[in-house]
Amino acid sequence: MNNLEIESLSDENDDYDDEDTLEGRYLIFSLADRSYGIEIKFITEIVGMQNITEIPDMPTFIKGVINLRGKVIALIDVRDRFRMQSIGYNDKTCVIILSVNQQLIGLIVDTVKEVIKIPPNNMEEAPKFGEHQGNQFIKSIAKVSDEVKVLLNIEKLLKDEDKLALDAAISNQS
Numbered sequence: 001m002n003n004l005e006i007e008s009l010s011d012e013n014d015d016y017d018d019e020d021t022l023e024g025r026y027l028i029f030s031l032a033d034r035s036y037g038i039e040i041k042f043i044t045e046i047v048g049m050q051n052i053t054e055i056p057d058m059p060t061f062i063k064g065v066i067n068l069r070g071k072v073i074a075l076i077d078v079r080d081r082f083r084m085q086s087i088g089y090n091d092k093t094c095v096i097i098l099s100v101n102q103q104l105i106g107l108i109v110d111t112v113k114e115v116i117k118i119p120p121n122n123m124e125e126a127p128k129f130g131e132h133q134g135n136q137f138i139k140s141i142a143k144v145s146d147e148v149k150v151l152l153n154i155e156k157l158l159k160d161e162d163k164l165a166l167d168a169a170i171s172n173q174s
Contacts (some may be wrong), residue, residue, distance in 0.1 A: 023042040036078075038098070046095070047097065103167075
């Protein structure tokens with residue numbers, strides 16, 4: 001590599017310095033024709049569907065656990081969690097692996113679309129529709145071009161009692 005090539009790779013010429021942060025970046029995925037976003041800082045990786053080991057006596061949206069390179073990870077089917085119609089898994093189905101409160105969790109989604117940066121001024125508080133349970137998952141609503149993205153509060157995807165049951169089940173699988 002010559003000096004000119006090395007200079008072009010230096011930090012001084014890096015146009016992305018200002019964008020080299022996870023702040024305000026969201027992974028957009030889809031369920032049916034709806035787009036949802038998760039803060040990218042929680043995501044460790046995205047993998048295809050894995051062989052799932054079912055765990056008895058779990059809520060229906062917790063599909064079981066997988067062994068991903070020696071780590072036991074619980075999988076949540078987001079369609080089931082949101083009470084959407086099940087369509088079965090196919091080659092586009094993805095598992096988004098998240099680290100939430102130092103626990104790895106996998107979210108089963110229809111497809112992963114893109115990573116986008118959403119400025120805070122493009123976000124609005126989620127509309128309140130009474131005490132409906134679905135509102136607890138929504139962190140905010142983002143306006144991106146002509147579309148609306150629902151940004152999720154991933155810490156609310158599991159209820160406390162579900163977390164305790166999962167912790168017990170995972171520790172039995174490890």
